[in-house]
Amino acid sequence: MESSILVVGSVALDSVKTPFGQADEVLGGSATYFSVAASFFSRIRVVAVVGTDFGDDHAAMFKRHNIDTDGLVRTDGRTFRWKGEYSYDLNEARTLDTQLNVFESFEPTIPTSYKASDYVFLGNIDPELQLQVLDQIEQPRIVACDTMNFWIDGKLDELKRTLRRVDILLINDGETRMLAGEANLVRAAHKIMAMGPRILIVKRGEYGVLMFNENSIFGAPAFPLEEVYDPTGAGDSFAGGFMGYLAQAGELTDDALRRAIIFGSVMASFNVEKFSLDGLSRLTRTDIDTRFGQFKKLTHFEAL
Amino acid sequence: MESSILVVGSVALDSVKTPFGQADEVLGGSATYFSVAASFFSRIRVVAVVGTDFGDDHAAMFKRHNIDTDGLVRTDGRTFRWKGEYSYDLNEARTLDTQLNVFESFEPTIPTSYKASDYVFLGNIDPELQLQVLDQIEQPRIVACDTMNFWIDGKLDELKRTLRRVDILLINDGETRMLAGEANLVRAAHKIMAMGPRILIVKRGEYGVLMFNENSIFGAPAFPLEEVYDPTGAGDSFAGGFMGYLAQAGELTDDALRRAIIFGSVMASFNVEKFSLDGLSRLTRTDIDTRFGQFKKLTHFEAL
Numbered sequence: 001m002e003s004s005i006l007v008v009g010s011v012a013l014d015s016v017k018t019p020f021g022q023a024d025e026v027l028g029g030s031a032t033y034f035s036v037a038a039s040f041f042s043r044i045r046v047v048a049v050v051g052t053d054f055g056d057d058h059a060a061m062f063k064r065h066n067i068d069t070d071g072l073v074r075t076d077g078r079t080f081r082w083k084g085e086y087s088y089d090l091n092e093a094r095t096l097d098t099q100l101n102v103f104e105s106f107e108p109t110i111p112t113s114y115k116a117s118d119y120v121f122l123g124n125i126d127p128e129l130q131l132q133v134l135d136q137i138e139q140p141r142i143v144a145c146d147t148m149n150f151w152i153d154g155k156l157d158e159l160k161r162t163l164r165r166v167d168i169l170l171i172n173d174g175e176t177r178m179l180a181g182e183a184n185l186v187r188a189a190h191k192i193m194a195m196g197p198r199i200l201i202v203k204r205g206e207y208g209v210l211m212f213n214e215n216s217i218f219g220a221p222a223f224p225l226e227e228v229y230d231p232t233g234a235g236d237s238f239a240g241g242f243m244g245y246l247a248q249a250g251e252l253t254d255d256a257l258r259r260a261i262i263f264g265s266v267m268a269s270f271n272v273e274k275f276s277l278d279g280l281s282r283l284t285r286t287d288i289d290t291r292f293g294q295f296k297k298l299t300h301f302e303a304l
Numbered sequence: 305m306e307s308s309i310l311v312v313g314s315v316a317l318d319s320v321k322t323p324f325g326q327a328d329e330v331l332g333g334s335a336t337y338f339s340v341a342a343s344f345f346s347r348i349r350v351v352a353v354v355g356t357d358f359g360d361d362h363a364a365m366f367k368r369h370n371i372d373t374d375g376l377v378r379t380d381g382r383t384f385r386w387k388g389e390y391s392y393d394l395n396e397a398r399t400l401d402t403q404l405n406v407f408e409s410f411e412p413t414i415p416t417s418y419k420a421s422d423y424v425f426l427g428n429i430d431p432e433l434q435l436q437v438l439d440q441i442e443q444p445r446i447v448a449c450d451t452m453n454f455w456i457d458g459k460l461d462e463l464k465r466t467l468r469r470v471d472i473l474l475i476n477d478g479e480t481r482m483l484a485g486e487a488n489l490v491r492a493a494h495k496i497m498a499m500g501p502r503i504l505i506v507k508r509g510e511y512g513v514l515m516f517n518e519n520s521i522f523g524a525p526a527f528p529l530e531e532v533y534d535p536t537g538a539g540d541s542f543a544g545g546f547m548g549y550l551a552q553a554g555e556l557t558d559d560a561l562r563r564a565i566i567f568g569s570v571m572a573s574f575n576v577e578k579f580s581l582d583g584l585s586r587l588t589r590t591d592i593d594t595r596f597g598q599f600k601k602l603t604h605f606e607a608l
Contacts, residue, residue: 088487183392185510186530206489207511210528219602221523224514226490258605289608296607298523301562303600304593 003247004068006114006140007034008047008133009123009236010080010103011054011072016276017085020229026276027058029080030123030146033233036280037240037267038121039065040288042247045114047071047133051079051102061281070111077102090231090272091205110136119247121239122166124148127159134165142252144168144243145197146235152179160195167252169197170239176202185210186217199257201242203235211261218258220299223269223291230275234268237280241267241288259292266291307551308372310418310444311338312351312437313427313540314384314407315358315376320580321389324533330580331362333384334427334450337537340584341544341571342425343369344592346551349418351375351437355383355406365585374415381406394535395509414440423551425543426470428452431463438469446556448472448547449501450539456483464499473501474543480506489514490521503561505546507539515565522562527573527599534579538572541584545571545592563596570595 014028031048038044045068050058054074062069080103084093108129115138122130122145130145145166151159152175159179163169169192173185179195180188189200189212202210208221242264249256266288271279318332335352342348349372354362358378366373387401412433419442426434426449434449449470455463456479463483467473473496477489483499484492493504493516506514512525546568553560570592575583 184530186528204511207508217528217602219525224490224521226488255606262605292608298521299603301566302559304596
């Protein structure tokens with residue numbers, strides 16, 4: 001049977017401006033980018049909330065990728081909205097406006113059909129909600145989790161409770177140093193692994209990724225691109241490719257984890273090349289495998 | 305016959321303070337770090353100037369590594385001095401004091417015994433001096449060159465004249481964008497390769513290296529270290545390992561270049577682990593080859 005991944009996170013309407021163009025109220029959010037990226041590898045079940053303004057055209061994106069939306073609850077009110085812009089270096093978004101709307105009172109309820117999910121991805125939401133989700137799932141094999149400086153700063157105890165039940169944590173390097181209270185990244189990683197996660201993935205944007213586990217460190221550069229249009233969703237696309245491949249591989253060996261990191265990097269690279277979801281939504285598995293091969297060429301050297 | 309590399313650059317007395325310790329008036333400078341790192345692979349010939357305060361203990365470091373110092377001129381006056389400090393993130397040095405001293409009137413003269421050098425490394429000095437050096441060398445096989453924002457800003461025309469005669473340029477990512485006038489690193493690299501160098505090596509500090517040539521891009525992370533004490537000389541140690549291995553390999557194939565990048569990264573990683581030259585000076589070739597193997601483990605993943 002094909003593996004299923006349950007993802008909880010945000011489904012949003014994003015308005016994004018970069019030096020190369022802009023988009024208004026287009027489908028976005030962590031759960032959306034994750035789901036679409038992961039759908040090329042595994043069956044995806046999404047848990048999120050939207051408002052009455054969430055249209056059939058938005059729903060069609062999930063349907064086209066065979067994403068199970070039984071857990072996508074529609075409630076009275078407006079969908080979560082995020083508005084941001086990027087300057088030329090494209091490294092960090094400047095948030096212009098955030099309207100939580102229906103997301104403000106989001107209480108994730110896991111449909112019965114989702115309760116036996118083997119793989120769980122906790123998108124970057126309140127760590128108390130992440131725990132609520134975990135409490136409703138029977139016996140997940142692998143739990144991965146994203147978080148951010150806002151929760152590290154404001155809900156550290158709650159976050160630490162969540163981390164005790166997490167196998168894989170994905171955060172950026174600033175968040176790694178902040179969560180560990182340690183400037184050296186290797187020492188910071190070991191401190192965080194002592195909090196629960198046996199695998200830590202440190203995302204470094206255009207510089208790539210480092211993955212730490214008890215036995216080894218794996219490092220990969222980001223795919224060098226001539227065109228970077230819109231970095232929105234890069235981290236969630238990475239997580240989607242990573243978890244999607246892991247669930248497909250069905251094992252947590254070092255080999256599988258390393259390939260999963262590369263598939264994550266592949267999905268992030270496709271995502272940033274175009275606006276919004278355009279970089280992901282029209283891909284084929286052949287496109288993905290071809291870029292995986294290009295990654296091998298990018299990083300390979302002969303041993304002594 | 306063993307290949308020889310001629311290096312021109314600074315020999316300095318450095319005073320360095322980091323959060324972990326400090327050193328006063330210890331041997332440093334770009335030509336010094338380069339020479340010691342490269343000496344594990346090839347014969348090195350150094351061209352630089354020192355003052356009358358340059359002692360036998362300083363000269364002993366070059367002698368111990370079989371570095372040819374026929375081109376190390378001693379003149380009246382004091383040796384070049386640099387004083388700097390690093391804060392906790394160790395990414396960028398804050399220069400507290402620079403005394404050019406004898407370096408101010410440095411006119412590099414290449415000894416007759418150096419004129420047939422196959423490999424040349426032009427350390428980060430005035431591009432006019434770099435050209436003067438090139439004019440005195442008979443027919444170098446490979447010329448590599450370092451530079452910095454100070455010359456890109458102040459002597460762009462002179463630098464461009466030098467670059468026309470350079471095979472390999474090594475600079476950091478900020479300098480790459482600045483020299484090309486282009487924010488996207490891949491497009492910036494192509495613009496710079498059109499200025500002369502057929503190979504561009506973009507150094508990204510703790511994030512690693514990208515190497516561009518006409519046919520491919522190679523990316524490698526930096527070696528993750530639990531202890532980083534003193535980043536002084538990391539770029540020159542990288543260049544030394546890179547050029548040292550290239551000269552030893554005797555060919556400029558893509559395979560040799562990629563391995564050279566890894567040997568450069570190995571030497572930089574040893575350098576930053578200890579203060580001043582302590583990280584390099586006591587190494588053995590076995591230590592170096594062992595870390596090369598660890599780099600393979602760090603970056604390897606199985607193809608599809």
